[in-house]
Amino acid sequence: MRLHGEVAVITGATSGIGEAIARRFSEEGAKVAVVGRNKERGEAVVSAIKSRGGTASFFSVDVTSDKDVKNMVDSVIRHFGTLTIIVNNAGLVVPGTVIDMTPDQWENVFRTNVTSTYLVSHYSMPYLVKQRKGSVINISSEAGLKGFKDRSAYCAAKAAIVGLTKAMAVDHSGSGVRINCICPGTVETPMVQRVIDCHANPVLMREEFLLRRLTPYLGVPEDIAEAALYFALPENRYTTGAILSVDGGALAK
Numbered sequence: 472m473r474l475h476g477e478v479a480v481i482t483g484a485t486s487g488i489g490e491a492i493a494r495r496f497s498e499e500g501a502k503v504a505v506v507g508r509n510k511e512r513g514e515a516v517v518s519a520i521k522s523r524g525g526t527a528s529f530f531s532v533d534v535t536s537d538k539d540v541k542n543m544v545d546s547v548i549r550h551f552g553t554l555t556i557i558v559n560n561a562g563l564v565v566p567g568t569v570i571d572m573t574p575d576q577w578e579n580v581f582r583t584n585v586t587s588t589y590l591v592s593h594y595s596m597p598y599l600v601k602q603r604k605g606s607v608i609n610i611s612s613e614a615g616l617k618g619f620k621d622r623s624a625y626c627a628a629k630a631a632i633v634g635l636t637k638a639m640a641v642d643h644s645g646s647g648v649r650i651n652c653i654c655p656g657t658v659e660t661p662m663v664q665r666v667i668d669c670h671a672n673p674v675l676m677r678e679e680f681l682l683r684r685l686t687p688y689l690g691v692p693e694d695i696a697e698a699a700l701y702f703a704l705p706e707n708r709y710t711t712g713a714i715l716s717v718d719g720g721a722l723a724k
């Protein structure tokens with residue numbers, strides 16, 4: 472139980488990577504705030520955690536809403552008595568070049584990936600800094616470090632998360648709060664399944680994802696949860712401002 476006494480907010484924990492992080496942190500004793508919009512999926516994640524003896528609650532939040540995020544941070548601290556770990560994981564990919572993306576689509580990708588990370592940090596960092604303890608884990612992407620075809624807004628938004636992580640680390644590491652970032656490569660989640668299904672040739676799309684890697688397989692959400700656990704563990708006190716690729720070697724290729 473290496474996260475005993477910790478309370479974690481995990482955005483986008485109703486699905487995929489966020490759900491795996493919520494389950495993994497709970498296995499290590501953290502109390503978990505499962506944050507997302509879909510109540511049914513959120514409550515299912517909470518039930519699964521509780522059935523294994525963990526403690527979790529669902530918080531219905533649109534992470535692009537200033538008001539929702541502020542209320543959520545206040546409610547989590549009231550509900551669990553403290554807050555020590557933030558995982559900014561909620562995200563959205565909309566395909567398109569700068570020519571064919573509409574301003575609304577562009578804005579939506581930025582609000583969901585980047586503004587949400589700012590908002591959750593804006594409302595929770597004062598608390599973490601005051602208690603001089605905390606770990607913030609921002610989920611970027613392989614797309615935050617490389618250019619990908621038809622992913623203009625997503626690449627730009629995920630690169631912004633890398634930059635924001637470094638800036639937050641510079642601002643707050645001296646206050647005892649560590650801020651780190653994970654850049655996952657393709658991970659088998661509903662998000663990726665949607666991308667594959669929407670492609671004109673789904674088999675080819677999957678093959679393309681695979682060919683980018685050194686490993687003969689794609690990632691699973693648990694691979695990213697294990698990396699997030701490393702950043703969350705208080706004993707890893709010397710790690711801050713780090714950008715960790717968990718991508719089957721794609722960046723090295």
Ligand SMILES: NC(=O)c1ccc[n+]([C@@H]2O[C@H](COP(=O)([O-])OP(=O)(O)OC[C@H]3O[C@@H](n4cnc5c(N)ncnc54)[C@H](OP(=O)(O)O)[C@@H]3O)[C@@H](O)[C@H]2O)c1
Binds near residue numbers: 657
């Ligand atoms: N899968 C990959 O290959 C991959 C690779 C690199 C990076 N990533 C990043 O990893 C993160 C998780 O991706 P995933 O693959 O696990 O995706 P997913 O299965 O589609 O899950 C996305 C999560 O984000 C939440 N979300 C989206 N918009 C939201 C909003 N406005 N307010 C609150 N919650 C919102 C969704 O919750 P609700 O539906 O309940 O609102 C859902 O829980 C994302 O940031 C993604 O960009 C994924």
